[in-house]
Amino acid sequence: MKDQTPSQSQGSSPGERAWALFNVLKGKNLIPEGYIETLTDMFANKFDPANGAKLVARAWVDPEFKKRLLTNGTAACEEYGYTGPQGEYIVALEDTAEVKNVIVCSLCSCTNWPVLGLPPEWYKGFEFRARLVREGRTVLKELGTDLPSGTMVKVWDTTAETRYLVLPQRPEGTENLTQEQLEKLITKDVLIGVALPTSTPAR
Known part of the structure; x- marks a missing residue:
């Protein structure tokens, strides 16, 4: 042989x-x-969470843009040229004091590529996908995001028709920051919803 x-x-x-x-x-x-x-x-080079950071920072300083983003996320993203595969139907989810939004794809690892970038490895993991749907608050706490007891965790399951972007609350004490400085407060984890923006720009 x-x-x-x-x-x-x-x-x-x-x-x-x-x-x-x-x-x-x-x-x-x-x-x-x-x-x-x-x-x-x-x-x-083009699918980057920095794109999502630009959208969020703009929404924080521009009420009219924020309204457009929440009304028609796809059209608002197109204003910046953020389109393409996995970005055809974008919905922006606004966090409030009462609700913390989190994105998951319970079946695979779909996400909003043009605005969030490619999904991180942990986002693809079966344990994360299964547990987030069942026990969202616990999973967020394990990831370092401990929410007040009165805040409801709302999990949004990505589908073939819809891709999501979390619009977090603007941190207190950032009133004097420029839009460009605000962008540095927003990471991929913030856009997915598992983390909160900091109040200090990253160096």
Whole structure:
């Protein structure tokens, strides 16, 4: 019997299979020139939580924009050019003293890529997805967000039709900060809803 190479005996890796598929499709002229490069640039450079931070900071200082964001999140995001895959139907969820909104995808890991960036690893985990729906307050506390007893945790399950963005409350003591400084208070975790914005801009 002939010796087998590791790939023959153990099977190919997902990366190898992806490239094999790419080469087959490319050979059949089914992949447009520059398609892969465009996607790579989109995921690496254009899908960014800094985009969501810009929207939130603008909503904090501009009541009219805030109204547009809450009324039609998709159109408000389009004003900044934040569109594309996973961003076709965007709904902004406003936190209040009574309600803390949190985003999850209980079936997989869908989220609002153009505004939140790609989902973090913990967001994809089965334990997080299952527990957040059942015991949201406990999960948030474990992640470092201890809410007042009177605040209700409202969990929003992302679907194929809807992608969400959390609009958190503006922290007290930030009245003198510029819009650009306010953007630095907002992280991906804040946009997902598992964290609260700080009152001090990150350096």
